Amino acid sequence: MLDLLTLDLKGAFRQEGCPLCHLRTKTEEHYIYSVLYEYVTDGGVRERFVNSLGYCRKHAWQKWLIEYEHWHDGLGTATMYESVLQQNLDGLETFMQMTRQESVRQHSRSRAALAWLRALLGRALSQVAVLSARAPARLPFGLVGRTRCRVCEQGEQTDRSFIRTFAEKLEWAQFRDWYRESEGLCMPHLNQVLSASDPEWRDFLVQVAVEKLAANAIALREALHRHESPLRAEPSGERERQGRRRAVAQLFGNPARTW
Amino acid sequence: MVTVPTLDNVAVAAGNNPGPLSLEELARGACPVCLLASEYVKGCIRVLVQEPATSGLLREQLARAQGICARHSWQVSREEDSLESSTVADTIFLELTERALANLESGVHLANDSPLYRGRGPRRIWEEFRNWFSHPNDMQERNANAQGVCPLCELEQEAEGRHLRTLVERMKDQRFREQYAESRGLCLPHLRSALNYAPDIETRLFLATTAREHVISLLYQIQEYARKHNWNNRNEAKLTEEQESPFRAIAFEVGERT
Numbered sequence: 001m002l003d004l005l006t007l008d009l010k011g012a013f014r015q016e017g018c019p020l021c022h023l024r025t026k027t028e029e030h031y032i033y034s035v036l037y038e039y040v041t042d043g044g045v046r047e048r049f050v051n052s053l054g055y056c057r058k059h060a061w062q063k064w065l066i067e068y069e070h071w072h073d074g075l076g077t078a079t080m081y082e083s084v085l086q087q088n089l090d091g092l093e094t095f096m097q098m099t100r101q102e103s104v105r106q107h108s109r110s111r112a113a114l115a116w117l118r119a120l121l122g123r124a125l126s127q128v129a130v131l132s133a134r135a136p137a138r139l140p141f142g143l144v145g146r147t148r149c150r151v152c153e154q155g156e157q158t159d160r161s162f163i164r165t166f167a168e169k170l171e172w173a174q175f176r177d178w179y180r181e182s183e184g185l186c187m188p189h190l191n192q193v194l195s196a197s198d199p200e201w202r203d204f205l206v207q208v209a210v211e212k213l214a215a216n217a218i219a220l221r222e223a224l225h226r227h228e229s230p231l232r233a234e235p236s237g238e239r240e241r242q243g244r245r246r247a248v249a250q251l252f253g254n255p256a257r258t259w
Numbered sequence: 260m261v262t263v264p265t266l267d268n269v270a271v272a273a274g275n276n277p278g279p280l281s282l283e284e285l286a287r288g289a290c291p292v293c294l295l296a297s298e299y300v301k302g303c304i305r306v307l308v309q310e311p312a313t314s315g316l317l318r319e320q321l322a323r324a325q326g327i328c329a330r331h332s333w334q335v336s337r338e339e340d341s342l343e344s345s346t347v348a349d350t351i352f353l354e355l356t357e358r359a360l361a362n363l364e365s366g367v368h369l370a371n372d373s374p375l376y377r378g379r380g381p382r383r384i385w386e387e388f389r390n391w392f393s394h395p396n397d398m399q400e401r402n403a404n405a406q407g408v409c410p411l412c413e414l415e416q417e418a419e420g421r422h423l424r425t426l427v428e429r430m431k432d433q434r435f436r437e438q439y440a441e442s443r444g445l446c447l448p449h450l451r452s453a454l455n456y457a458p459d460i461e462t463r464l465f466l467a468t469t470a471r472e473h474v475i476s477l478l479y480q481i482q483e484y485a486r487k488h489n490w491n492n493r494n495e496a497k498l499t500e501e502q503e504s505p506f507r508a509i510a511f512e513v514g515e516r517t
Binding site for chain 2: 053054055056057060061063064074075077078079081082084085086088089092093095096099100102103106119122139143144187206209210213214216217220221223224227240241244245247248250251252253255256258259
C-alpha cells in the first residue's frame with residue numbers, strides 16, 4: 001500500500017544514484033532551507049545552533065550554498081553565526097583566563113619542579129601526538145561544541161525511517177519492481193537495509209545488488225578496453241563518465257554538493 | 260611530478276623573500292593549514308590519476324584498505340573526468356566493484372563481512388576475531404582491512420599534523436609571529452589542534468590572543484554586514500571584507516571550503 005514514505009521512495013528510485021542517499025540529502029537540504037526561511041531568529045533553533053557551534057563542515061557549506069541559491073545573500077548565515085562568534089569569543093576568554101591561572105601556578109616555587117617535568121613530558125608528547133583526532137582535555141565551550149550537528153541528526157533520523165519503510169515494503173511485488181528499475185542502493189545503505197529486512201527478502205536485495213555491480217563492472221571494463229583500442233585518441237565520452245559515476249555511487253553513496 | 264607545498268618552504272620563503280610563497284600571501288583569506296593540507300591531497304590525487312607509475316605506494320595502500328572514503332572517491336572520479344586519457348580511477352573502481360561482487364556472489368553476508376561495511380557490533384567483532392585466527396598468514400592485511408581507514412584521509416591528517424607542528428615550532432620566531440598575527444590565522448578546528456600541540460603556555464596564550472583578535476574583527480564585520488542590510492542604512496558603503504564576512508565566519512568555524 002502506498003503511504004507518504006513509500007511515495008517518496010518511489011520518486012527517489014527514478015533519481016540518479018542511491019535512492020536512500022538522495023532522500024537523506026533532500027531532507028537535510030529541506031531542513032536547512034526551513035531554518036533559513038523562517039527560523040533564523042527562533043530562540044530554540046539558535047540555542048541549538050550555538051550549542052553545536054554551527055553545523056558540521058559538510059552542512060555548514062551546504063547552508064551557505066542554499067542561502068546563495070535562494071536569496072543571493074548571506075544575511076541568515078550572518079545573523080546565526082554572529083551568536084556563534086560571540087560564543088567563540090567567550091570561550092577564548094575563558095581559555096586565556098584558565099591558561100593564565102595555570103601560568104601563575106607553574107611559576108610558584110613549590111610547583112616549579114613539577115612544572116618543569118610536565119613541560120618536558122608535554123614537549124615529548126607533542127612530538128608524537130596525532131593532531132586531528134585529539135582535542136585538548138580542557139577546552140571550554142565556545143572552543144568546542146556541546147552537541148552534535150542538528151542536520152546530521154535529522155539525516156540519521158530520516159535514514160532510519162526510510163530504511164524501516166524500505167524493509168517493510170519489500171514484500172510488495174510492485175515495490176520490488178520499482179526498486180529493480182532504479183540504480184540500486186549504495187553499499188552502506190544496502191548493509192543497513194539487509195540488517196533491517198526479513199531473511200526471505202535478503203536474497204532479492206543481494207540479487208539486485210549483484211546485477212547492478214555486474215553492469216557497472218561491464219561499463220568500467222568497456223571503458224578500459226576502449227582506451228587500449230585504436231579509438232583511444234577519441235575523448236572519453238559521457239557514457240564512460242556515467243559508468244564511473246554509477247560505480248562510485250554504488251560503492252560509496254551519492255556525493256555531497258559541497259565536495 | 261606535482262610539487263607539494265609545505266609550511267617549511269612557506270616560512271623559509273617568507274623569512275628571506277616575501278614573494279608569492281609567503282605565509283601572508285598564501286593564507287590570504289584562508290586558514291594556511293586547511294589550504295596546504297588540501298593542496299597536498301589534491302596533489303596526491305593528481306599524481307595518482309595522471310602519473311600512475313609514480314604512485315605505486317599510494318595504490319598499494321588503496322588496495323590494502325579496500326577503498327577510499329566517499330569524499331575522496333568522488334574527488335578521484337572527478338579528477339579522472341577532467342582528463343581524457345587516464346584509466347587509473349576506472350581500474351581502482353573496477354577492482355573494488357569486482358571485490359564487492361565476489362563477496363555478494365559467494366554468499367558472504369555483507370552486513371557482517373564486507374570490507375565496505377564500516378559498522379560495529381558484537382557480531383562484527385566476533386567475525387573479525389574468527390577471521391583473524393582462520394587466516395593467520397594474512398593477519399597484517401586483515402588488520403588493515405578491518406580498520407577501513409581511507410589512505411587519502413590519513414595523508415590529509417598527516418599533512419595537517421606536519422604543518423601544525425611546523426607552525427607551532429615557528430612561533431618562537433618573532434618575525435613569524437608578526438606574520439601570523441597579520442594573516443587571518445587558523446580555523447577553529449586547527450586552532451584546537453594547535454592549542455593542544457603548543458609546547459608552552461606562552462605559545463598557547465599567543466594563539467588564543469591572536470584568535471580572539473580575529474574573532475573580534477570578524478564579529479564586527481558580520482554585525483556591519485547585517486546592519487547595512489537595513490533599509491535605513493542602504494546608502495552606506497558596503498566594504499568587501501564585510502560582504503565576505505558570512506563566508507569567512509563559516510570558514511573559521513569548520514575550515515575552508517576546499
